[in-house]
Amino acid sequence: MKEGKLSSALMERYGIDEENAIGTVLWHSLNESGEIGVYDMKFGNTVIRNLTEADVEATIEEGHGHPPKRDDDPDRKKKSKEEEEREEREREFARRMEKEYYQSGRYSGD
Secondary structure, eight states, X not given: OOEEEEOHHHHHXXXXXXXXXXXXXXXXXXXXXXXXXXXXXXXXXXXXXXXXXXXXXXXXXXXXXXXXXXXXXXXXXXXXXXXXXXXXXXHHHHHHHHHHHHHTTOOOOO
C-alpha cells in the first residue's frame, strides 16, 4: 500500500479532518514470511505509528514485494573467518569467567 484512508474512528481520535484523511505510508514492518504487520503513515502534518491493515483502507496499492529470507540463500551474508574466530574467543572468555566465578566462592547458590 502506498496511500490509505484512515478509519473515521481513528480520524476522530487523532483530530484528522476529512481533507487529510488519506495518508502516505512512511514505513512498514515486514516479518520473515514477507507479510506486513504494521504501518507508519502521515496524514497532513500528523504521523501515526503502528497502524494495522484494519485501521486503514488502501487507496493506492503499490506492487512491490519482499521475498522471505532463506537461511540457505547463497547471497545472504556469511560471517568471515575473522568474525567466527572473534565470536569463539568471546565464548571461550565467557566460559572461563563463569568457571572462575563459581570456583572463587563468591557464588552463594541463590
